Structure formats: structure tokens, C-alpha cells
Amino acid sequence: MRKARPLSALLQLAAVVVALALTTAVLVVTKAPPFQAYKNIVLGAVGSWDEISNVLVSWVPLLLVTAGLILTFTVGLWNIGIEGQIILGAIFTTWALRLLQSSGMHPAFIITASILAGMVGGALWAVLAGALKAFGGVNEIFGGLGLNFVATALNLWLIFGPWKRPGVASMSGTMPFPRALWLPTLTAQSRLSPSALIIAIVAILVVYFLIRGTYFGLRLKAVGRNANAAYLLGVPTWQYMMASFALCGVFAGLAGAIQVTSVYNRLIPAISSGYGYMGLMVAMIVNYQAALAAPVALFFAALNVGSIQLPIVLKLDSSLAGVLQGSLVLLVILGQGVRQRFFGKERPS
Amino acid sequence: MRVDLRDIYKTFGQVHANAGISLVIPSSTIQGILGENGAGKSTLMKILSGFILPDNGEIALDGTAVVIHSPADAIRRGIGMLHQDPLDFPPMKLVDNFILGREGSLFPDRRGAAREFRELASQFGFALDPDAYVDTLTVGERQQLEILRLLWLGARVLILDEPTTGISQPQKEKLFATLKTLASRGVTIIFVSHKLEDVEYLCSQVAVLRQGKLVGTASPPYETRSFVQMMFGREVSFGGRRSGVAGRPILSLERVCLEGVRLQIQDVTLDVHAGEVIGLAGMEGSGQAMFLSACGGLARPVAGKIGLDSRNVTGQSHHSFKRQGVVYLPAARLERGLVPGLTLTEHFVLSEGAGGFFIDRRAAAGLAAERIQTFNIKGTPTSTVESLSGGNQQRMLLALLRTPLSLILLEHPTRGLDIESTMYVWAKLKERCAQGTAIVFISADLDEILQYSDRVVVFFTGRVSPSLAAESLSVAELGELIGGKGWERFAGEAARA
Numbered sequence: 001m002r003k004a005r006p007l008s009a010l011l012q013l014a015a016v017v018v019a020l021a022l023t024t025a026v027l028v029v030t031k032a033p034p035f036q037a038y039k040n041i042v043l044g045a046v047g048s049w050d051e052i053s054n055v056l057v058s059w060v061p062l063l064l065v066t067a068g069l070i071l072t073f074t075v076g077l078w079n080i081g082i083e084g085q086i087i088l089g090a091i092f093t094t095w096a097l098r099l100l101q102s103s104g105m106h107p108a109f110i111i112t113a114s115i116l117a118g119m120v121g122g123a124l125w126a127v128l129a130g131a132l133k134a135f136g137g138v139n140e141i142f143g144g145l146g147l148n149f150v151a152t153a154l155n156l157w158l159i160f161g162p163w164k165r166p167g168v169a170s171m172s173g174t175m176p177f178p179r180a181l182w183l184p185t186l187t188a189q190s191r192l193s194p195s196a197l198i199i200a201i202v203a204i205l206v207v208y209f210l211i212r213g214t215y216f217g218l219r220l221k222a223v224g225r226n227a228n229a230a231y232l233l234g235v236p237t238w239q240y241m242m243a244s245f246a247l248c249g250v251f252a253g254l255a256g257a258i259q260v261t262s263v264y265n266r267l268i269p270a271i272s273s274g275y276g277y278m279g280l281m282v283a284m285i286v287n288y289q290a291a292l293a294a295p296v297a298l299f300f301a302a303l304n305v306g307s308i309q310l311p312i313v314l315k316l317d318s319s320l321a322g323v324l325q326g327s328l329v330l331l332v333i334l335g336q337g338v339r340q341r342f343f344g345k346e347r348p349s
Numbered sequence: 350m351r352v353d354l355r356d357i358y359k360t361f362g363q364v365h366a367n368a369g370i371s372l373v374i375p376s377s378t379i380q381g382i383l384g385e386n387g388a389g390k391s392t393l394m395k396i397l398s399g400f401i402l403p404d405n406g407e408i409a410l411d412g413t414a415v416v417i418h419s420p421a422d423a424i425r426r427g428i429g430m431l432h433q434d435p436l437d438f439p440p441m442k443l444v445d446n447f448i449l450g451r452e453g454s455l456f457p458d459r460r461g462a463a464r465e466f467r468e469l470a471s472q473f474g475f476a477l478d479p480d481a482y483v484d485t486l487t488v489g490e491r492q493q494l495e496i497l498r499l500l501w502l503g504a505r506v507l508i509l510d511e512p513t514t515g516i517s518q519p520q521k522e523k524l525f526a527t528l529k530t531l532a533s534r535g536v537t538i539i540f541v542s543h544k545l546e547d548v549e550y551l552c553s554q555v556a557v558l559r560q561g562k563l564v565g566t567a568s569p570p571y572e573t574r575s576f577v578q579m580m581f582g583r584e585v586s587f588g589g590r591r592s593g594v595a596g597r598p599i600l601s602l603e604r605v606c607l608e609g610v611r612l613q614i615q616d617v618t619l620d621v622h623a624g625e626v627i628g629l630a631g632m633e634g635s636g637q638a639m640f641l642s643a644c645g646g647l648a649r650p651v652a653g654k655i656g657l658d659s660r661n662v663t664g665q666s667h668h669s670f671k672r673q674g675v676v677y678l679p680a681a682r683l684e685r686g687l688v689p690g691l692t693l694t695e696h697f698v699l700s701e702g703a704g705g706f707f708i709d710r711r712a713a714a715g716l717a718a719e720r721i722q723t724f725n726i727k728g729t730p731t732s733t734v735e736s737l738s739g740g741n742q743q744r745m746l747l748a749l750l751r752t753p754l755s756l757i758l759l760e761h762p763t764r765g766l767d768i769e770s771t772m773y774v775w776a777k778l779k780e781r782c783a784q785g786t787a788i789v790f791i792s793a794d795l796d797e798i799l800q801y802s803d804r805v806v807v808f809f810t811g812r813v814s815p816s817l818a819a820e821s822l823s824v825a826e827l828g829e830l831i832g833g834k835g836w837e838r839f840a841g842e843a844a845r846a
Binding site for chain 1: 671679695702749
């Protein structure tokens with residue numbers, strides 16, 4: 001059984017190779033030069049300091065939501081509602097900023113308070129999905145999906161209604177906040193905030209140690225793997241399900257808050273930017289292991305940022321990164337299935 | 350049909366599951382195969398029924414050597430196997446189940462099959478309706494269905510794997526009568542069991558396996574002690590019934606009414622005292638499981654009162670029962686008792702539920718190592734629970750019990766365990782009783798009920814008997830009560846649901 005480790009690494013490698021081959025096939029079919037495309041993605045991600053900093057900007061929310069999702073996957077639930085939780089985080093943060101911006105309080109206090117408000121917003125939206133599951137018997141996938149639509153609609157209504165720019169409502173979002181209320185960034189042009197980076201790294205470390213060495217993490221694992229037995233062994237199961245949802249919501253809300261306070265400095269319609277769904281992919285590809293989440297999330301962020309170059313240089317759609325990411329996730333999961341089916345079932349612990 | 354097994358070998362990795370087994374089973378024989386768990390019984394039967402191929406050796410049917418490639422191949426050659434858990438399709442009609450295994454045209458002849466089904470069923474006195482759905486049947490009836498199906502497919506050798514587990518006494522008697530009839534018609538029966546009594550009663554010859562080898566054969570009259578010696582390589586003795594004086598009442602039920610999906614229980618009044626063992630008997634689904642759940646706070650009574658240590662706990666959650674020293678051990682160990690994927694150490698950490706935030710790994714590993722040794726579990730602190738054998742999983746459940754406990758509730762505490770593990774489990778439980786813990790358990794095994802209980806409560810379609818002293822009950826009496834006979838005598842005491 002021990003020899004399963006190199007085998008699993010080999011299968012992962014095979015998955016990456018096949019995913020690249022598939023994406024190349026898509027490029028060939030659409031008569032685009034594959035080598036050029038890949039070169040542009042790589043250069044677009046790491047070609048200059050600006051681009052590297054953009055990758056990190058997109059790594060922060062991705063890592064935050066992945067950290068949260070690892071908790072809900074550990075307890076055995078699918079928090080599809082993560083997108084909505086990011087949006088609610090952003091909405092609550094914007095709301096707090098709007099309330100406090102002319103209060104005359106210290107900007108650092110206002111920023112902190114509005115980020116905290118975002119965390120509360122994300123948690124509330126997550127607890128709602130959790131409560132629908134625990135008390136209403138609504139599958140968390142359906143509940144979460146529904147709440148995503150509600151959150152998107154709420155966001156659009158705010159942008160085009162009560163919070164619209166003076167004069168004319170616009171797809172470009174609400175009126176930007178004054179510079180004093182922006183999370184301090186590395187340079188004046190950069191959108192990369194060192195404090196956001198630190199928050200994301202701390203978040204994934206917290207999740208790692210929570211699952212690895214605490215009663216809380218062990219109970220989450222027990223509920224996720226066998227809720228019936230965990231209950232008989234004395235674990236209050238629904239409370240732990242709710243707690244994992246609430247925590248995941250806190251991380252998602254934090255991601256939304258950072259999008260508002262350091263990246264866009266306002267509320268925009270696409271504020272969640274699909275990070276929630278991408279986080280689901282990252283969590284699945286790392287098999288819910290916190291230790292691997294940071295590098296894989298970084299890779300996904302790089303792919304995303306890199307592919308922005310494609311429409312500019314090659315007149316290709318930037319969704320090519322999505323093709324590569326999607327096929328990668330499918331193939332890695334397929335590889336895990338192959339390993340279990342043909343090489344005995346060894347569980348990572 | 351005459352079956353010859355000649356020098357059968359099968360190894361799995363390092364384990365010699367079958368090491369040179371040779372056995373001749375003539376036509377019309379009821380051949381018993383005895384052995385504890387892991388002795389190689391199942392492997393041998395899987396080889397004969399085509400699930401696996403032997404590494405070496407030969408099978409001959411009526412003197413002709415054959416190679417059996419698959420279960421379908423086996424049934425074509427006349428060998429049918431009845432598995433411990435019936436392999437049927439609960440949401441389907443009996444007749445559809447019946448024709449499923451048949452090779453034939455695209456459009457099966459349902460009407461013809463139903464007619465043949467009725468004929469066959471009436472030959473054996475089985476009251477089965479071909480148009481009923483399988484999920485309405487009891488385990489015993491599903492067994493009957495499976496026997497009919499195999500016979501219809503032309504089985505002349507019938508292999509039964511632990512067929513008396515989970516069925517009632519009357520159903521068992523019917524099964525045995527059927528097997529005897531079949532044998533008299535020339536069918537060869539192979540009866541795999543670890544229940545000595547069943548084997549002694551039924552079989553015309555017996556082979557005993559131990560560690561993959563055939564260690565002995567016997568024909569009537571049988572001597573139980575020599576069987577036990579052959580199975581275990583030594584003599585073991587059964588512990589007797591503990592007849593201690595019952596202490597203060599631990600659990601008291603007062604006119605409790607329960608409502609399940611299909612049945613109701615009404616007005617049960619019962620006191621369980623410290624140090625007492627109460628056995629709940631009845632056919633599966635007669636209400637005893639619901640009753641046991643209610644005793645542990647896992648099912649809420651619709652009326653009546655439940656008291657623990659003279660505190661009213663009616664309607665409270667299982668966890669509040671648990672805080673007062675009640676523990677519930679389910680029969681489905683891996684499904685409801687243990688968490689697959691977690692290690693033994695992690696289980697001990699969970700069940701001890703110590704305070705604090707961070708887990709003290711070293712202390713946890715120490716505790717695990719100590720319990721593993723005390724309870725003689727074949728595993729390490731870092732083994733996952735699903736890597737343990739059934740007997741060791743049951744030991745693990747016992748090792749997880751905290752001290753002190755006031756009440757242990759068990760579903761089928763020894764189902765699927767061999768004799769040695771069974772005795773171990775009960776020895777540990779009786780230790781608890783001596784410390785004043787009360788035990789309430791469900792079992793389908795009447796001997797187990799009578800052997801270990803102080804009092805017995807019988808369930809029949811939601812009717813609940815008053816508690817009966819175990820020492821004044823016989824297997825026959827208990828069997829009749831389970832089958833619904835002789836309830837008139839409780840007329841004044843037990844209410845009908």
C-alpha cells in the first residue's frame with residue numbers, strides 16, 4: 001500500500017499531460033498556433049513584475065475561498081453557494097464603507113470595520129444555506145445555487161438602484177471610494193495589497209492546522225466521513241455542519257471584502273469574478289488537502305491572468321484557460337478514481 | 350450431483366486461504382462446513398461457485414473434471430449459491446427477480462414463469478406471491494425466493510452461506526425441512542455455518558476447516574466438544590448466565606408509545622435495573638429496533654415517560670442520554686458505529702471528547718496503544734477502522750466505551766462473529782454488568798438471548814410481551830412467541846398495537 005504515493009504522483013502527471021494535449025487539440029481545431037498560445041499565457045503570467053503582481057492579486061481571493069471550501073468538503077458538504085457568499089461579503093463591505101465614509105473616523109478603522117462587515121455578510125449567506133440543509137431538508141447544492149442567483153440579483157439591483165452613480169447607473173459599478181479608504185497597495189499603480197496577501201496566507205495556514213491538530217478538525221472529518229457514527233460517538237453533527245458553513249462563509253466574505261477594498265475599490269456586477277467556482281475546482285484537484293491548496297491556487301491564478309493576453313495578441317478567447325483548468329480537474333479526479341479502482345483503495349490521511 | 354474437490358489451493362498475498370483441501374460430497378448429502386471466521390470456508394465456496402479460480406487443484410462434478418469460470422458458468426453446470434445477504438432486487442416484483450438470471454429471449458415469458466414459480470413454491474409450502482414486491486419480504490422469505498430461483502435455473506448443488514443468520518426460528522425450521530426434502534430428491538446441499546447446533550441438527554456429514562486446511566470430518570452422532578476442539582485447536586467453554594441481584598432502577602419506561610413507519614408500539618412499561626441484562630427477541634422488524642432506539646433517545650415516544658436514574662428525560666436528544674451514561678452500539682459497525690478513514694487513535698480521541706482546542710497527539714497515541722492491548726485488537730494505533738476484521742471492529746466498539754456507564758444498548762452484539770469473538774464480547778459486557786451497568790440488547794439468535802439475558806422481552810408486529818425470566822423460558826417457547834403463538838397468556842398485561 002505504501003508504494004501508492006509515487007503511483008499517485010505519476011497519475012497526476014499523466015493528468016496534466018493529457019489535459020495539455022486536449023487543450024492543444026482544441027487550439028488545433030480552432031486553427032490557432034498552440035505554441036504561441038502557451039507562450040503568451042506564460043509570458044502573460046510571469047513576463048513582468050506587473051503581471052506577477054496581477055497573478056498574486058487573483059491568488060488572494062482564490063486561496064481564501066479554497067481555504068473555506070476545504071472546511072465544508074471536510075464535513076462532507078458541497079458549498080456551491082460560495083459565489084453568493086463572496087458577493088454578499090462585497091455587498092456588506094460596500095454598505096459599511098458607504099455608511100462610514102463621511103463619518104470622520106480614522107480610515108484604518110473604517111477599512112477594518114468594513115472588512116469585518118464583509119466577513120459577517122459571507123457568513124450569514126452561508127449559514128442560510130446551511131440552515132436550509134440542516135432544518136429545511138434542502139440539499140446544500142440546490143440551496144447554494146439558488147442563493148447564488150439571489151445574491152447576483154441583489155448585487156445588480158444595488159448597483160443600478162439605490163447605490164447607482166450620481167446621474168447614470170452603469171455596468172462599471174458604484175462610485176469608487178476615495179483613495180484614503182483603499183487597502184494600501186504595494187505601489188500606487190499596483191492593485192496588490194501586502195495585507196491582503198498576508199490575510200490569505202494566514203487563512204490557509206489556519207485551515208491547515210485546524211484540520212490537522214484540533215478537536216474541531218477531527219470532528220469535522222468524522223462528520224464528513226460518517227455522520228451517523230459521529231453522532232453516536234458524541235459529536236453534535238448539525239452544529240459542526242453549520243460551523244463549517246459559517247467559517248467558509250467568513251473566508252468567502254473576506255475574499256469579497258478584499259475585492260472591494262483593494263482591487264476594484266467599488267462594487268461591480270462581476271465582483272465575485274467566478275473565484276467561487278474556481279475555488280471548488282482547486283479544492284477538488286487537491287483532494288481537500290490544505291497543504292497543496294496554495295501552489296495549485298497560484299497555478300490557476302497564473303493561468304487566468306496569463307490567458308488575458310490571448311484576445312489581445314492572438315485574437316483568441318481568454319476562456320481557453322477555462323478549458324485547460326476544467327480538463328485538468330476532470331482528469332485529476334479521473335486519476336484518483338483510476339487509482340482507487342485498480343490499485344486498491346488507499347485513503348490519504 | 351456428486352462433487353469432488355481435489356487438492357484445492359488458493360493464496361491471497363501471504364495468506365493461504367485454502368491449502369490442499371480435498372473433499373468428496375456424494376449426491377443427496379447435506380454437507381456441513383464448519384470453521385471460525387477466516388478459516389477458508391468462504392474461499393472454498395467461492396471457488397466452487399465460480400467467483401474465483403483456484404491456484405491449484407481440481408473440481409469434478411459427477412466424476413468429470415471441470416473448470417468453473419464464473420457464477421453464470423457455475424449455475425449452467427448446476428451449482429447455485431445462496432449468499433448470506435440475499436442477492437435480489439428489492440424494488441422489483443418477485444417474478445421479475447425470478448426470471449432475471451435466466452438466459453433467454455429479449456421478451457421474457459412472465460406468465461409462464463409465474464405459473465412455474467407457483468408450482469415450485471407450493472411443492473415446498475412457501476407462501477410467496479409472484480406479483481408481490483421483494484421489499485415486502487422478510488429475510489427468510491427472500492431466502493425462499495432465492496432457493497426457488499436457483500432450483501428453477503437447474504441447481505443440483507445448493508451452497509448456503511450462514512443461512513440461519515437473521516431469520517426467525519419458525520423460518521429456520523421451514524428452511525431445514527426444505528433442505529431435507531431437497532436432499533432426498535438427490536440435490537447436494539452444502540451448508541456453511543459456524544453455528545454448531547444447526548450443523549449438528551441438519552447435516553449428514555461435516556467437514557471442519559481451520560487456517561485453510563481440512564482438519565477433520567465427522568458423521569452422526571456428533572460430539573460438540575470434538576467440533577470445538579477441531580475448530581479452535583483447543584477446548585473452549587461457554588460462560589454461564591449471570592444471575593446477580595438487580596440493583597436500583599436505571600431506565601424506566603412508563604406507558605411509552607412509539608410510532609414507526611409501518612408499526613406502532615403502545616403502552617410499554619418496563620424498569621431496567623443496574624447490572625441487569627435484558628434481551629429483546631422478535632423477528633426482524635417487529636418493533637424491537639424502534640424500542641431500543643427510544644431507550645437511547647434516538648426515537649421520540651409519542652406518549653408516555655422515559656426516566657433515567659429517576660430523572661425525566663422524555664423527548665430529550667441522544668446526546669443528553671449519553672451525558673447520563675447511556676451508549677448505543679449499532680449492528681452496522683462500519684455504517685453506523687465507526688468512521689471509515691479515521692484511525693483507531695482518532696476514534697479514541699473522538700469518543701473521549703476531552704476538552705481543549707488542540708489534540709495532544711502523544712497522549713492520544715498512548716491511550717490508543719493501551720486500549721488496543723487491553724482489548725486485544727489486531728491493529729495498530731494508525732490503522733484505519735475499515736482495515737480491521739469484523740470481530741476486531743466489534744472489539745474496537747467495546748474499547749471505545751467510556752467508564753462509568755449506566756446503560757449499554759446493543760443491536761445484534763455478536764452478529765457475524767465467530768465463537769471466540771462472541772465469547773470475548775460477552776465476557777467484556779458481563780464485566781460491565783458486574784460494575785453496575787445495565788444492558789439491553791437485540792438479537793436474532795435465540796440461544797444468545799436465553800444464554801445471556803436475565804429477562805427477555807418478546808416483540809411480535811408491534812406487540813410487546815411483559816418481561817419474562819430467561820431461566821424459565823425454553824428455546825421452543827421463545828420461538829413460538831416470536832412467531833406469534835401463545836400470546837393469549839399475556840391478555841391482561843400487554844396491549845395490542
